[in-house]
Amino acid sequence: MSTLRKFLEKCNIDAEIAYDEPMARHTSFRIGGPADALVRPRTAEAAAALLAAARDDGVPVAAIGGGANLLVADSGVRGIVLSTDLLRGLGRGGDGSLYAEAGLPVVELVRHAILDGRAGLEFAAGLPGSVGGAVYMNARCYDREFADALVGVDYLDPRTLGPATAAVDRGAWAYKRTPFMPGGALSGALILGARFGLAAGDRAALEARAAELEADRATKGHFDYPCAGSVFKNDRSFGRPTGRILDELGFRGRRVGDAMVSPKHANIFVNAGRASAADMRALIAMAIAEARAAFGVELEPEVVMLGDF
Ligand SMILES: Cc1cc2nc3c(=O)[nH]c(=O)nc-3n(C[C@H](O)[C@H](O)[C@H](O)COP(=O)(O)OP(=O)(O)OC[C@H]3O[C@@H](n4cnc5c(N)ncnc54)[C@H](O)[C@@H]3O)c2cc1C
Numbered sequence: 001m002s003t004l005r006k007f008l009e010k011c012n013i014d015a016e017i018a019y020d021e022p023m024a025r026h027t028s029f030r031i032g033g034p035a036d037a038l039v040r041p042r043t044a045e046a047a048a049a050l051l052a053a054a055r056d057d058g059v060p061v062a063a064i065g066g067g068a069n070l071l072v073a074d075s076g077v078r079g080i081v082l083s084t085d086l087l088r089g090l091g092r093g094g095d096g097s098l099y100a101e102a103g104l105p106v107v108e109l110v111r112h113a114i115l116d117g118r119a120g121l122e123f124a125a126g127l128p129g130s131v132g133g134a135v136y137m138n139a140r141c142y143d144r145e146f147a148d149a150l151v152g153v154d155y156l157d158p159r160t161l162g163p164a165t166a167a168v169d170r171g172a173w174a175y176k177r178t179p180f181m182p183g184g185a186l187s188g189a190l191i192l193g194a195r196f197g198l199a200a201g202d203r204a205a206l207e208a209r210a211a212e213l214e215a216d217r218a219t220k221g222h223f224d225y226p227c228a229g230s231v232f233k234n235d236r237s238f239g240r241p242t243g244r245i246l247d248e249l250g251f252r253g254r255r256v257g258d259a260m261v262s263p264k265h266a267n268i269f270v271n272a273g274r275a276s277a278a279d280m281r282a283l284i285a286m287a288i289a290e291a292r293a294a295f296g297v298e299l300e301p302e303v304v305m306l307g308d309f
Pocket residue numbers: 028062063064065066067068069070084102127128129130131132133134135136137138139140141180189190191192222223227228229230304
C-alpha cells in the first residue's frame with residue numbers, strides 16, 4: 001500500500017477519495033495528468049482535519065474549486081488535491097444576504113439570488129467555477145467583480161488551521177487581486193464560504209439581465225471548446241485589452257498541437273482536441289514572447305498553473 005494511501009486511511013476523514021485521478025476530468029480545459037489523490041471532504045471539519053494531518057506529515061496539499069481557471073501539468077500533481085466540490089451549502093440571512101459554501105457552483109449561487117429577488121450577483125450569470133474560486137480570483141465580468149458583492153469570507157487560517165472570518169476590506173481587493181493569493185495577508189488559507197450583501201431587485205428584470213449575459217458568453221464562443229476563459233490579465237498601462245494586443249499579433253487561430261487560440265477571441269486559448277499542458281504552456285509562452293518583442297509589454301497569465309511545468 002502506498003504511503004499516501006496509508007496516510008489517508010490513518011486520517012479517516014469524512015471525504016470521497018480517488019487515487020491517481022486524472023485531473024483532465026476536473027478542469028474546464030480537459031487537460032492534466034493524475035493527482036496522487038483527489039480528496040473531496042464532505043464537511044469543513046474534515047477539510048481542517050486533513051490539512052492539519054498533512055502539515056504534520058509533510059504531505060503537500062493543493063486546493064481547487066471548479067477547475068475553471070487551472071492548467072494542470074501533464075505529469076499531474078504530487079500529493080493531495082483537495083477539492084471543495086462537496087461543500088455546497090447555501091443559507092439565507094434575515095437581512096437579505098446570501099451565504100454560500102466554497103464548492104457551490106457560481107451559476108447556482110446566481111440562480112438562487114435571482115429566485116429570491118436579490119440584486120448584485122447577476123453579473124456573474126454563466127461564470128464557470130465555484131464560489132471559493134471566484135472569491136480567490138476576485139472573478140470579474142461585465143464591469144463588476146466579486147468583491148463588489150462580498151461582505152465577509154470564512155476560511156481556515158493558514159497558521160492555526162482554525163476557522164476564521166475576514167470582513168472584506170476593499171483596499172486589499174483589486175482587479176484580479178485578493179488577500180488569498182500569493183503575497184496576500186491570507187495566502188495559503190482555504191476558503192470555506194462567503195457572505196454576499198444583496199439589494200432587493202425585480203426578479204423578472206434580474207432574470208432578463210442574466211439571460212442576456214449568458215447569451216453574450218455563448219456568442220463570444222466561451223463554450224465552443226474546453227477552455228479556462230481569458231488566459232492573460234488585462235493591464236491598463238498597456239492602453240488596450242490583452243485580446244486586442246494578441247489580435248494585432250495575429251494570434252487568433254494560432255496553434256501548438258491541439259492548443260489553439262480561439263478564432264473568436266484572442267485572449268481565450270482552447271483545447272481543440274487532445275491538447276497537452278505542454279502544448280498550452282508553449283502557446284502561452286509564444287504569446288508572452290511576441291507581445292514583449294513587438295510592444296514591450298509583459299503579459300501576465302491569469303490562468304493558474306498546477307503541478308510541475
Ligand atoms: C468559459 C469560461 C469563461 C470564463 N469567464 C470568466 C470571466 O468572465 N471572468 C473571470 O474572472 N473568470 C472567467 N473564467 C475563469 C474562471 O471561471 C474563474 O477564474 C473562476 O472564478 C475560477 O473558479 P474555480 O472554482 O473554477 O477555481 P479553480 O480553477 O479551481 O482554482 C483557481 C484558483 O483558486 C484557488 N481556489 C479555488 N478554490 C479555493 C478555495 N476554496 N480556497 C482557496 N483557494 C481556492 C485555487 O487554488 C487556484 O489557485 C472563465 C472560465 C471559463 C471556462
